[in-house]
Amino acid sequence: MRVLIGTGPLCGHFFPLVPLAWALRAAGHEVRIAAPADFAPTVTAAGLPVAPTAGELPFGRFMFHDRTGARIPPPPDTATRTERLVHSGHGWGRLAAATLPGTLALIDDWRPDLVVSEATEYAGQLAAAARGLPSVRVDWLSPMPEYRIGARTELAPELAELGLGGELPRPTRTLTLRPDPAQDATALRYVPYTGRAVQPDWALGPRTRPRVCLTLGSMLPTIGRLDFPGRLAGLMDALTGEGLEVVVAVDEAVARRWDPLPPGVRAAGWLPLELVAPACDVVISHAGMGSTLTTAVHGVPQLVLPQTADQFANAEWLVAQDAGQRLLPGESGTDDVVRAVRDLLDEPVWAKSATALAERIAAQATPAAVVPLLEQLVG
Incomplete structure (x- = not known):
């Protein structure tokens, strides 16, 4: 047909x-x-x-x-x-x-x-x-x-x-x-598909400290009235300051603003989330449908920061699955994000619930x- x-x-x-x-x-x-x-x-x-x-x-x-x-x-x-x-x-x-x-x-x-x-x-x-x-x-x-x-x-x-x-x-x-x-x-x-996907070598090796992936999707950092590149930079500094390793999945044009990369940031640029998420302990995203579901497929706890459109509905769904936390605009300051990430890393229930969600999707x-x-x- x-x-x-x-x-x-x-x-x-x-x-x-x-x-x-x-x-x-x-x-x-x-x-x-x-x-x-x-x-x-x-x-x-x-x-x-x-x-x-x-x-x-x-x-x-x-x-x-x-x-x-x-x-x-x-x-x-x-x-x-x-x-x-x-x-x-x-x-x-x-x-x-x-x-x-x-x-x-x-x-x-x-x-x-x-x-x-x-x-x-x-x-x-x-x-x-x-x-x-x-x-x-x-x-x-x-x-x-x-x-x-x-x-x-x-x-x-x-x-x-x-x-x-x-x-x-x-x-x-x-x-x-x-x-x-x-x-x-x-x-x-x-089934995740994220366009061109080249396996990063670091994603296959052991990690010596918790790794957090930070992404706000392909659109938010490049359009709109808010300073999303600046927001990402602030979050990178705060998370690496906590002893965490950070990777930033973002448009290459945005990533070039951070050359050289700050200490503690493993990689930044167009990173295929389907290959990067399994190599991370927490994923922070804007609750875009692709980012949310790709991370869920791999059973990784999430912190979502919805900004617009369907992102709020996606965030509500994720919270209902007990597979992550949500911070709404106005309550997602840098300190709030760091506290939430720490809780996702320290409390085993989040990883357990994220794994259960991945199993439901696989079925x-x-x-x-x-x-x-x-x-x-x-x-």
Whole structure:
């Protein structure tokens, strides 16, 4: 069968789909990844064929500008978390509006049998419904219903034009990366993929002191109003001052600011978390879905510092598993972080709970095991 997989142009949205795409190909099916043209190098680097559905669509264009290109003011400081997520949902709706014509044309020309979309890729979901094709939505740890509210409002003209009514179409089947899925979803085991991955030599050898991995993902340190590079530097100094070894997984452009590396920092730069996390005793992250689940797969206790979007929901989920701690903005000062890391290292219950979570994830259906379920949707 032919499977069209749609993704937003962000690594954190695309990378969780890569193992499923390869499982489909390994089972003999044809796969195309639908994404804006400027994201094509990331897709092809994963060894997958891409079918561009639009030209360049950088994140800042669709998330921070309206359809005319005018800058959209951010939500006021008094906005609730739900209001902020709905606001972002409009951005994902604008992305869908820009890629929808190309997605419809691709479906008409290539004629896939099945359309798979990650949670915020709405163009594929609309196009599949409009063409009467079975569809699959791959949810993250949270299905992000707030995003759907904003996207639905933003896409009202497209929904009407396609004759789909006033609601976003429901998928034929929902997969979720959450190991404790809702009743209407099927669990898909999260298999880490982090792009280019070269095994660091130090990650294979014994460590003489506790090692902490510090990462805020691929986006936060390079965009936004807050000084994330400065925050990382402060945390590095505090953690190494406690006698801990630190590795920092961050964009290379940010890492170059710390040349030479401070004493006690083993490495900094683009480090594949799937290879680094098993060599660490604690991982500190922003609670991004990829960072949270990759660390969970390897049974490593976590300290999460959510900043935006789905990160708060991810952090709540992690805390509910007793596999880590959460510090919210306003309570995550440097001293707070150091105290939390010390507790994660000193109290065995955290490592025990993290190991139990890894075992639950490992028990879920792999991408290869899910392929037959998708085949059944086509008949």
